[in-house]
Amino acid sequence: xxxxxxxxxxxxxxxxxxxxxxxxxxxTFSSYAMSWxxxxxxxxxxxxxxxxxxxxxxxxxxxVKGRFTISRDNFKSTLYLQMNSLRAEDTAIYYCAKxxxxxxxxxxxxxxxxxxLVTVSS
Amino acid sequence: xxxxxxxxxxLAVSLGERATINCKSSQSVFRxxxxxxYLAWYQRKPGQPLKLLIYWASxxxxxxxxxxxxxxxxxxxxLTISSLQAEDxxxxxxxxxxxxxxxxxQGTKLEIK
Numbered sequence: 001x002x003x004x005x006x007x008x009x010x011x012x013x014x015x016x017x018x019x020x021x022x023x024x025x026x027x028t029f030s031s032y033a034m035s036w037x038x039x040x041x042x043x044x045x046x047x048x049x050x051x052x053x054x055x056x057x058x059x060x061x062x063x064v065k066g067r068f069t070i071s072r073d074n075f076k077s078t079l080y081l082q083m084n085s086l087r088a089e090d091t092a093i094y095y096c097a098k099x100x101x102x103x104x105x106x107x108x109x110x111x112x113x114x115x116x117l118v119t120v121s122s
Numbered sequence: 123x124x125x126x127x128x129x130x131x132x133l134a135v136s137l138g139e140r141a142t143i144n145c146k147s148s149q150s151v152f153r154x155x156x157x158x159x160y161l162a163w164y165q166r167k168p169g170q171p172l173k174l175l176i177y178w179a180s181x182x183x184x185x186x187x188x189x190x191x192x193x194x195x196x197x198x199x200x201l202t203i204s205s206l207q208a209e210d211x212x213x214x215x216x217x218x219x220x221x222x223x224x225x226x227x228q229g230t231k232l233e234i235k
Contacts, residue, residue, distance in 0.1 A: 004171075037226075045215060045226040061223050095172070106219050108162035110183065112172040 002026030002111060004096045009116030016086050016120070022079040022096030022113055029077035030054070033099035035109060036070065036081050038092035038118075048094070049081065053102030064090075086120045093117050124148055124218050128227035134235040135206045143230045145216035147197040153220065160220035163192055163201045166229075167212045175214075176201065208234060 008020040022034070036048040049070040050059040058070055069082040079096055094116055097109035125148040135141040151160045159179035164172045174183045176192035179199055189204045203210055211234060216227040 044228045045217075047224045047226075059222055097172075100177070105222055106160065107224070108174060108177045108217060108219055109164075109172075110174045110177075114171050 004098065004111055004113035006094065006096050006113045006116040009094065009118045011119045011121065012086055013122050014087060014120055017082070017084045018086065018118060020081040020083065020094055020096075020116060020118070022081075024077045024079070024096075024098070027098070027111075029072075030074035031102055033102055033104035033107060034070075034072060034079045035097045035099055035104075035107075036079075037095045037097055037109070037112075038090075039095070039115075040089070040092040043092075045095075046092075050099065050104040050107070051079070052104040057104050059104055083118070086118075088120050091118060091120045123223055124151065124220065124225050126216050126218055126225055126227040128214075128216060128230045130230060131228070132231040132233070134233045135203075136235045137208065138205050139235075141203040141206050141210070141232055143201045143214050143232070145194075145199045145201070145227050147199070147218055150196045151218045151220035152196050159195050159199070160218055161192075161194075161199050162217045162219065163190075164215045164217065165210075165212045166215070167209075172215070203232075206232075206234070 006022045033052045035050040051070045067085045071080045096113040098111035099107040127146045129144045161179045163176040166172045180192040193200050213229045
């Protein structure tokens with residue numbers, strides 16, 4: 001079955017860290033760029049980061065640059081998002097999404113996960 | 123960043139009737155080099171992941187019913203459901219991928235009247 005399954009969300013204090021994972025199945029993972037998109041409570045969808053299929057090119061939203069790191073393990077068909085120096089405004093459901101090609105930019109997303117909730121609060 | 127504004131925020135349509143959702147971009151998402159509009163549409167049903175419906179503004183994703191259609195060019199786009207079915211109750215989003223960061227509309231909630 002073609003699907004994406006996120007995990008790793010939870011409650012973390014401001015300034016803390018969290019690592020999200022997204023396991024892919026049903027397609028050739030290394031052939032596609034992957035992205036993280038989030039949705040804060042009561043807010044719209046916001047792109048966070050993208051990573052090319054090879055893992056060589058990364059792209060970040062200004063709001064997370066320097067704090068978040070996207071990576072992938074193509075052997076494990078897994079995408080990661082390491083989130084450091086977390087802030088209250090990072091509270092959101094984080095979705096993993098499959099890009100339509102391998103580049104990581106100028107893309108729509110043709111497969112989405114169910115999301116994992118990250119709550120940043122003391 | 124390109125801002126996408128959807129209208130209306132919510133919509134109630136009778137079964138079998140036409141539903142129309144609009145998406146206006148703060149700048150053109152049409153690329154002259156390949157004559158493509160860099161706009162996609164998604165559907166989110168309750169409890170389900172987002173589903174791609176349309177890309178390149180008017181190309182239907184494989185498996186999407188043909189009652190869904192996309193139109194428009196430049197900075198004004200429309201998603202039309204020609205004959206609303208009960209299973210179409212969802213929130214619909216547009217997204218531009220013309221440049222980075224990709225951005226999304228705020229969503230339109232579609233209900234049955």
